[in-house]
Amino acid sequence: MNMENITPDPSMQVMGALSVLSALLEQETGQQISPMRTGRIEAALKPLMRDRRIASLDDLATVIVTGADRELETLAVEAMLNQETSFFRDAAVMDQAIDVLLTLMADAGERRLRVWCAGCSTGQEPYSLAILLSERLANSDKPFPDIIATDVSACALNRARQGRYSSFEIQRGMPVRRMVSWFDTEGESWVARPELRKRIRYLHCNLVADMPPAGPFDLILCRNVLFYFALPIRRRIFEMIAGNMRPEALLLLGAGETVIGQTQRLQPSPRFRGFYSLMANA
Amino acid sequence: MKSCLVVDDSKVIRKVARHILETMNFEVREAGDGREALDSCLASPPDVVLLDWNMPVMSGMDFLRALGDSGVTQRPKVVFCTTENGMAHIRAAIEAGADEYVMKPFDRETLESKLQIVGIA
Numbered sequence: 001m002n003m004e005n006i007t008p009d010p011s012m013q014v015m016g017a018l019s020v021l022s023a024l025l026e027q028e029t030g031q032q033i034s035p036m037r038t039g040r041i042e043a044a045l046k047p048l049m050r051d052r053r054i055a056s057l058d059d060l061a062t063v064i065v066t067g068a069d070r071e072l073e074t075l076a077v078e079a080m081l082n083q084e085t086s087f088f089r090d091a092a093v094m095d096q097a098i099d100v101l102l103t104l105m106a107d108a109g110e111r112r113l114r115v116w117c118a119g120c121s122t123g124q125e126p127y128s129l130a131i132l133l134s135e136r137l138a139n140s141d142k143p144f145p146d147i148i149a150t151d152v153s154a155c156a157l158n159r160a161r162q163g164r165y166s167s168f169e170i171q172r173g174m175p176v177r178r179m180v181s182w183f184d185t186e187g188e189s190w191v192a193r194p195e196l197r198k199r200i201r202y203l204h205c206n207l208v209a210d211m212p213p214a215g216p217f218d219l220i221l222c223r224n225v226l227f228y229f230a231l232p233i234r235r236r237i238f239e240m241i242a243g244n245m246r247p248e249a250l251l252l253l254g255a256g257e258t259v260i261g262q263t264q265r266l267q268p269s270p271r272f273r274g275f276y277s278l279m280a281n282a
Numbered sequence: 283m284k285s286c287l288v289v290d291d292s293k294v295i296r297k298v299a300r301h302i303l304e305t306m307n308f309e310v311r312e313a314g315d316g317r318e319a320l321d322s323c324l325a326s327p328p329d330v331v332l333l334d335w336n337m338p339v340m341s342g343m344d345f346l347r348a349l350g351d352s353g354v355t356q357r358p359k360v361v362f363c364t365t366e367n368g369m370a371h372i373r374a375a376i377e378a379g380a381d382e383y384v385m386k387p388f389d390r391e392t393l394e395s396k397l398q399i400v401g402i403a
Contacts (some may be wrong), residue, residue, distance in 0.1 A: 176382050
């Protein structure tokens, strides 16, 4: 048999390329690509491949395997991260988080509470939180909580800091009255007003590899983030989160996410339904 | 089943909105201008009106004002859906009594989230 005449099956080439790219993402961020998302990876990488004039996933994977272009690796990882988010996502849960925060504030007296939005993507969650808190605390003399928002993606964080959104992004989940109250238009963009932007401090944090922002925190939101990680890594992240919670602090996960069976440090909060608290004596 | 009146002089937009709304289990009616929409609302008010701004015969804003003056017993929620995306237009719509505002182009998620905000979806 003349091996030179055998053309590799293109679908096998793509699968090989996806393995390389999945391994790169996991190595850099700890995140895994679920089988359901593999089909989206090529679409996510297309703009990068077009910019770099790379013809196929296979060619992209080949460049990455050689390790010759670190910038390309970084950009590929950024492109593969799922940055799906929206303002006031799961609005009822966000309202509940504010109720919980106000209760904790009442308990805390004059102490300024600290909130950590872990995996904040392009900022919609922390801005939503800051808007809701600002509205609820408009006539309060309580200190406004510190909101620290982190993400593994430098690109997403840059966008979050700018607070600049397309009309498509701003209106997803955002009530129109809040939109005109808290954002200004600049050309085609909607930009968070300075008084809103100043409420949030954005920091880069890879939950797997980096030191977390300085704790302890009173409330940690880590919604729709942990299901991208394998169980052993999730366990480590739960340990890290638990280590950065005040004794009475709470953790909020995404719908369908839980601590049960994944850590000995956290339990469903006996006080606030849907939240998690530190296990006694853990 | 909730009902939505889609008011737009573009057949294409009406078709797109109808498709999205029907997948959300809405009963959908259509009107090509504000006058037709007003007649439809007076005959049988829908739960929500998805309303274009610029239309022949009667504009979206004129429809909104006329609806307010009509004394219709069950006023539907009104969601503007328009390419008029500037702050001045949006503020004017709110002042005139619009409940929500969708900036075109829009997709299913946007429309669904706006209908949830007004308590219809």
